[in-house]
Amino acid sequence: MGPTPADRGQSNVVGFILIFGFLLVSYSLFQAYVIPNQNAEIEYQHYQDVRDDMTDLYAEIITLSESSSDRQVLVPVDLGMYYPSRLLFLNPPPAAGSIRSSTQGAIQIGGANATEICGGSDTTGLIYSPSYRVTNQPDLRYENGLLYVEADNGANAMLEQRPILTGDTINLYRLSGTLRTQSGTDTLPLEITGPGTSDNSATGVSVTNVTLRSDLPAEEWNQSVLTGDQSELHAVTVDDDTVRIEGFSGNYDVRCHSVGLGQRP
Template identity: 25%
Template sequence: MAFRRDERAVTVQIGAVLLLAIVFAALALYQLNAVPAENERVEFTHNQAVHDELQELRNAIRNVGTDGGTRSTAVTLGTRYPSRTVAVNPPAPMGRLETTGTATVSIEAQFAGNESAYEGNPHNLTGNHSTTTLAYTPAYGEYDSAPTTRIEHGFAFNEFGDARVSLTDQPLLSDGTIRLVVLEGEFSRSGNGAVTIDPTALSGPSDPVPIEDEGDENVTITVPTAAPTAWNDTLGTTFGDGESDARVTAYDATDEERGSLTIELAAGEYELQVARVGIDDGGERSSEYDVRERDSGERGGSGGAYDVSWADHENARPCDGGERCDYRVYSEETATFVAEASVESATFDFAYRTDDPTVSAFDESDRAVDFEAEGSGYVDLFVSSGGSSETLVVFVEHDEIPPSIERFDAVSENHNRHARISVDWEASAGDAGITRGELELIDDTGTVVDTWERSYAEEERVAEDGIELEEKGGSGTEYEIRLTVDDSNGNSRNETITRTG
């Protein structure tokens, strides 16, 4: 008997195979075409956003160079692609923000004013100044034509191969004033997350001082740049183009990536203001550009019916010689400054002027003012009376706030004619964790008769302890109990109370 072959299931299998082939082909086309296109849009959107962030960084550097103090701003170096269920993303794109190495800005001019009218040396503002610039370079996977963004002397622009597109105006020259902010420090970060940059004034900003040409030639400024055509476009190459009374006259390519651009100013007198700004802990504070125009009402304390001056202070530390300030105080801590006059029954008026910190308390009494500020930078305190006045320059420090003692108490106990004192205390950290606590029991002769000490390896944000201090035979003696709390920045806070044993 012959059997007939049955092939009815074959068509179902072939249909399933064809369907799978279509699905895989569609996925492959999506992976090859749609995913790169979508990722390119993500990269382009990030690039537009990072341009805004770099302009904020440029503004922070410029504002610090104009007003002093410190600013903080963040730059998102890279981005992340959206998660996908059936497709695969390449590694997340990254970017790099870095300084471009030290170069020299030169101002060929001479001081044209009266030296006695200024505090500081105005001749420091002309001549040669070391500086650096910033460059952001993205490493995208799809957006191949993304530019390198540069910040040079306050001028931000995009560099597309041979083309340059300005993001901001150049602030170096404007309305007859040269505003030079030299940048100091070495900075290099790469990744796809955000980095925070804290531009900080290291010297200056100076008050504007008059300058003029040195004789036969006009005032010239030489600046390092990687993009001379960007400066050509914004300044112009004749006195009638771009910025009035300025023109680009030469470019000397010192290497493949950077050269020196020479800018000539028309004949006449100009004003010059210079500041040095540090990034990434770059450089030390100096008084090189701390040039201030003298005010007949400042720092003499006389000229009126009688003399007035600042006489005393509490919770403030004298500045070192050569610094711009007279005293340093910590941010968000109250300091007291006391005035005096050369006559009896004088009445005082107090006022202040701030570069950057926010003054949160300014409480006046008959002869003193309680002062508190938040942030970092300089505050001028003024006292006047009888037509005379004096100024005190206070630098508010935010970087190193010491620990604060929240609770400190002691109870005396007479134990078999011995002095026994139970101490209870609590302290909270400032900018750094608490590393050590110490208690000292000091008798009426100034001798330390008992001590207690404890180290905190974990750098506690809050530290507290209960301890007993004792001196045998000390019943009835008056003691000082001194508490000292240290943090990992090396700052200390101490407080003393008195008890009878």
């Protein structure tokens, strides 16, 4: 005797349950693994875009500081990001990022008055911190003519840098002002202002050392910054956010390249 209508109906139900179960498992696996992987790629691309923004900011800071211009420049930094909408699948909330200035510190020149040369001795840095939902990416930092990546494990990678010592000239890069923490997903225009003067230098100065406010450890200064033509110099730790550059001998021209955050330096 062949299958009855009841048997065929039961088979259809079993088949439907199996197909539904397969689809449910596939959906769960896609949501659990594929979506996060795709979001990780999107986060990585956004981080590369922010690196480009910070590199543009670095370039504007260096260009303005090495000029006598008093012009103001707005540099956009894309703080955060949105994940693309997906039919049927769930996405995390937008990922916000933040940027702020670091703690203030003072430039000190052994053998000269930094305030007289620079028009002020206070200096700071800038820190961009991402807060992604899937990946962990390191902070991006600017200070003292340096742009670098700082990872949680203490490792640092230099992205851009200007030399402290060029021949018989000492170059100091000063960033004055304060930027309170700005967080969000939007693009933030950062305003930097040039010095408006070319009288930020001194000649024939007998310099013994230079003390800088820095989050970059002395060891990293020695390994990544004070190399090549600057290898006669070495950095020592003064405290958690201060290093002293030693090894100078003789007379130098000292040039202070200053810009301000939303104000004249």
